[in-house]
Amino acid sequence: xxxxxxxxxxxxxxxxxxxxxxxxxxxxxxxxxxxxxxxxxxxxxxxxxxxxxxxxxxxxxxxxxxxxxxxxxxxxxxxxxxxxxxxxxxxxxxxxxxxxxxxxxxxxxxxxxxxxxxxxxxxxxxxxxxxxxxxxxxxxxxxxxxxxxxxxxxxxxxxxxxxxxxxxxxxxxxxxxxxxxxxxxxxxxxxxxxxxxxxxxxxxxxxxxxxxxxxxxxxxxxxxxxxxxxxxxxxxxxxxxxxxxxxxxxxxxx
Amino acid sequence: xxxxxxxxxxxxxxxxxxxxxxxxxxxxxxxxxxxxxxxxxxxxxxxxxxxxxxxxxxxxxxxxxxxxxxxxxxxxxxxxxxxxxxxxxxxxxxxxxxxxxxxxxxxxxxxxxxxxxxxxxxxxxxxxxxxxxxxxxxxxxxxxxxxxxxxxxxxxxxxxxxxxxxxxxxxxxxxxxxxxxxxxxxxxxxxxxxxxxxxxxxxxxxxxxxxxxxxxxxxxxxxxxxxxxxxxxxxxxxx
Amino acid sequence: xxxxxxxxxxxxxxxxxxxxxxxxxxxxxxxxxxxxxxxxxxxxxxxxxxxxxxxxxxxxxxxxxxxxxxxxxxxxxxxxxxxxxxxxxxxxxxxxxxxxxxxxxxxxxxxxxxxxxxxxxxxxxxxxxxxxxxxxxxxxxxxxxxxxxxxxxxxxxxxxxxxxxxxxxxxxxxxxxxxxxxxxxxxxxxxxxxxxxxxxxxxxxxxxxxxxxxxxxxxxxxxxxxxxxxxxxxxxxxxxxxxxxxxxxxxxxxxxxxxxxxxxxxxxxxxxxxxxxxxxxxxxxxxxxxxxxxxxxxxxxxxxxxxxxxxxxxxxxxxxxxxxxxxxxxxxxxxxxxxxxxxxxxxxxxxxx
Numbered sequence: 001x002x003x004x005x006x007x008x009x010x011x012x013x014x015x016x017x018x019x020x021x022x023x024x025x026x027x028x029x030x031x032x033x034x035x036x037x038x039x040x041x042x043x044x045x046x047x048x049x050x051x052x053x054x055x056x057x058x059x060x061x062x063x064x065x066x067x068x069x070x071x072x073x074x075x076x077x078x079x080x081x082x083x084x085x086x087x088x089x090x091x092x093x094x095x096x097x098x099x100x101x102x103x104x105x106x107x108x109x110x111x112x113x114x115x116x117x118x119x120x121x122x123x124x125x126x127x128x129x130x131x132x133x134x135x136x137x138x139x140x141x142x143x144x145x146x147x148x149x150x151x152x153x154x155x156x157x158x159x160x161x162x163x164x165x166x167x168x169x170x171x172x173x174x175x176x177x178x179x180x181x182x183x184x185x186x187x188x189x190x191x192x193x194x195x196x197x198x199x200x201x202x203x204x205x206x207x208x209x210x211x212x213x214x215x216x217x218x219x220x221x222x223x224x225x226x227x228x229x230x231x232x233x234x235x236x237x238x239x240x241x242x243x244x245x246x247x248x249x250x251x252x253x254x
Numbered sequence: 255x256x257x258x259x260x261x262x263x264x265x266x267x268x269x270x271x272x273x274x275x276x277x278x279x280x281x282x283x284x285x286x287x288x289x290x291x292x293x294x295x296x297x298x299x300x301x302x303x304x305x306x307x308x309x310x311x312x313x314x315x316x317x318x319x320x321x322x323x324x325x326x327x328x329x330x331x332x333x334x335x336x337x338x339x340x341x342x343x344x345x346x347x348x349x350x351x352x353x354x355x356x357x358x359x360x361x362x363x364x365x366x367x368x369x370x371x372x373x374x375x376x377x378x379x380x381x382x383x384x385x386x387x388x389x390x391x392x393x394x395x396x397x398x399x400x401x402x403x404x405x406x407x408x409x410x411x412x413x414x415x416x417x418x419x420x421x422x423x424x425x426x427x428x429x430x431x432x433x434x435x436x437x438x439x440x441x442x443x444x445x446x447x448x449x450x451x452x453x454x455x456x457x458x459x460x461x462x463x464x465x466x467x468x469x470x471x472x473x474x475x476x477x478x479x480x481x482x483x484x485x486x487x488x489x490x491x492x493x
Numbered sequence: 494x495x496x497x498x499x500x501x502x503x504x505x506x507x508x509x510x511x512x513x514x515x516x517x518x519x520x521x522x523x524x525x526x527x528x529x530x531x532x533x534x535x536x537x538x539x540x541x542x543x544x545x546x547x548x549x550x551x552x553x554x555x556x557x558x559x560x561x562x563x564x565x566x567x568x569x570x571x572x573x574x575x576x577x578x579x580x581x582x583x584x585x586x587x588x589x590x591x592x593x594x595x596x597x598x599x600x601x602x603x604x605x606x607x608x609x610x611x612x613x614x615x616x617x618x619x620x621x622x623x624x625x626x627x628x629x630x631x632x633x634x635x636x637x638x639x640x641x642x643x644x645x646x647x648x649x650x651x652x653x654x655x656x657x658x659x660x661x662x663x664x665x666x667x668x669x670x671x672x673x674x675x676x677x678x679x680x681x682x683x684x685x686x687x688x689x690x691x692x693x694x695x696x697x698x699x700x701x702x703x704x705x706x707x708x709x710x711x712x713x714x715x716x717x718x719x720x721x722x723x724x725x726x727x728x729x730x731x732x733x734x735x736x737x738x739x740x741x742x743x744x745x746x747x748x749x750x751x752x753x754x755x756x757x758x759x760x761x762x763x764x765x766x767x768x769x770x771x772x773x774x775x776x777x778x779x780x781x782x783x784x785x786x787x788x789x790x791x792x793x794x795x796x797x798x799x800x801x802x803x804x805x806x807x808x809x810x811x812x813x814x815x816x817x818x819x820x821x822x823x824x825x826x827x828x829x830x831x832x833x834x835x836x837x838x839x840x841x842x843x844x845x846x
């Protein structure tokens with residue numbers, strides 16, 4: 001497939017006098033992973049918000065599968081095939097883990113689903129599969145609001161996958177997870193790349209390294225550098241604004 | 255000041271009829287730093303919230319400076335000198351940085367000693383960026399700045415122990431280094447004890463003297479960070 | 494439904510069915526009207542308890558349903574060509590065009606549900622499409638209640654004004670005021686309440702019900718999963734209005750009068766209190782709350798009429814401070830999600846790892 005899945009063209013987003021994204025252009029091919037890194041406040045989450053329709057750009061276009069989505073309402077953008085996982089967990093707290101996935105599952109959006117009390121067999125199978133993939137099978141009946149922070153992240157990733165989107169926007173998917181769980185999440189994302197494109201924001205360099213994907217560095221709303229993690233890490237500007245003293249982030253021990 | 259700042263004696267806590275934390279006991283000596291590690295959902299945040307008084311203990315005792323505070327409410331424990339930096343920071347979005355910091359002063363009311371006026375300067379020595387942003391609304395801060403504000407606010411209360419729940423989450427690497435340096439400074443200059451819940455083992459090792467691994471709501475391993483490398487503990491955190 | 498709950502419901506239904514035999518005629522007439530009001534309470538559970546939309550204007554829809562039937566009953570008491578007394582006093586010579594269709598009982602009965610539903614749908618569409626939420630939505634509904642009651646009072650020539658509509662004729666040949674009529678009405682009310690309850694229960698288990706709760710908990714999240722949230726909120730609001738209209742009609746048929754002071758701002762708040770006391774997320778709680786508060790009101794008002802307002806205020810404070818989930822908190826509450834008892838085994842599983 002030659003046509004890129006997502007094309008962002010000269011995007012500008014402003015909040016009153018503050019320019020959050022400044023003439024940004026970015027391309028994401030189909031079935032790939034792209035990582036966005038950059039200082040807090042660089043515009044990474046705002047970029048995802050613009051793609052999903054949560055904020056309206058002042059200028060520029062967002063083209064998905066050849067279709068201009070820039071001014072569509074959120075639910076239409078999602079139905080076109082994009083879904084976002086938010087930085088702070090956005091779950092449906094009083095519903096169970098299982099029911100959260102039922103709501104997210106793509107087929108639940110259609111009219112006939114409204115009257116059903118149980119998901120269809122096909123849906124149920126898919127939901128069981130997702131529960132197993134994100135490691136929440138034992139929690140299926142727990143109200144989502146009661147999960148631990150990292151478990152909430154997994155549930156939300158599960159919901160994004162369940163929505164059937166081709167482009168997954170994941171904002172800090174491994175936040176709140178232990179080392180082993182972060183590695184698992186990185187592996188999960190790589191598997192998802194077989195069928196989806198992923199645009200991932202994260203700050204954990206070990207996690208980004210494990211993803212093995214090209215990196216785009218954002219700074220004050222502009223693209224600072226693009227390339228492999230190795231290339232980007234050496235760049236002195238990136239070090240100055242984001243990574244800190246040494247590229248391995250070693251600490252002075254007390 | 256007593257020898258042991260915090261003692262947990264067979265503490266249990268949970269929601270409704272379930273138990274999330276069972277029978278946890280450990281001690282943090284004055285000026286010591288400890289870290290609690292564990293997988294997702296294992297009870298770390300619940301344990302911290304029970305310690306600071308935001309969640310009722312279902313069993314056991316919590317002792318602060320050798321005094322039983324199990325029945326004491328959270329604001330009372332804060333007044334006695336427990337500084338809490340919650341997960342997600344908990345800063346007040348509509349107040350400025352300076353106002354957020356000043357709120358920390360109310361926790362000092364009723365404590366013996368001279369009446370504290372205004373924000374102590376040493377906060378801005380530790381976190382210079384907060385000085386620059388004094389009049390910025392806290393809701394407009396970036397994640398890293400917000401985290402520094404949250405720690406700064408807890409420091410304003412001049413705590414005996416600083417309790418932090420995943421302070422590096424969502425923070426860019428260069429700011430993580432600043433926070434690490436700040437914690438080392440704070441311990442050295444003011445002998446503040448530290449209890450840290452952390453997922454990033456390198457960071458935890460750089461700050462803490464002792465570590466405790468929580469598994470299934472109980473302590474499954476412990477030791478000194480000087481004696482064991484993080485890798486040796488990683489297997490206890492695996493799925 | 495669980496066995497225990499099914500049994501409890503069966504017992505309750507049994508008691509209600511047998512009520513004409515074990516209750517005094519006075520208490521039975523009260524029960525009849527309170528059961529009618531319970532249908533409105535069920536609607537509030539849907540729109541407030543599940544969807545989180547605080548409607549301070551349910552009195553409007555109750556009133557629309559009541560007035561629709563009352564117009565027919567008022568005309569039924571007159572000879573063809575005669576006008577209601579308030580119209581005569583205002584100098585009318587002919588029935589206003591929009592009154593005329595209500596001569597036909599079937600039109601009136603259809604209007605009982607359709608008019609409140611249409612008004613709610615229009616109002617809801619305007620409001621939810623523009624994403625008006627929370628307090629602002631509540632205030633708008635209260636404004637609607639105020640406007641409605643003001644309209645009824647000021648347009649005396651068309652609505653009977655402050656005194657409302659009374660002196661009714663027969664419906665389908667049955668005189669509603671006499672014993673046979675009242676018993677028949679009790680039966681009809683009970684049947685309609687049971688049907689509404691069954692419908693609402695089914696909704697609570699359906700995907701639609703789940704979506705209402707989801708929208709309440711995280712409207713943004715639901716939008717970003719591909720749903721347009723506005724139509725669901727409009728549907729919930731319209732359904733609650735239909736229930737309220739039905740309740741209004743059954744009420745006016747049993748009581749024999751409807752007036753603006755039964756449908757404005759204060760009655761709308763009282764309706765919320767029934768549901769808040771009983772437990773707003775539970776259907777059984779809504780009915781229980783409605784019966785408890787209204788029987789309580791009757792008892793207090795007979796003893797000391799001026800005391801009721803204080804009692805109502807006190808109840809409100811009690812519910813807000815001590816029993817946020819209503820009396821249902823003390824009893825087993827029927828909510829469309831798992832109970833704490835089922836969380837414990839999961840937690841133990843976790844601990845046993």
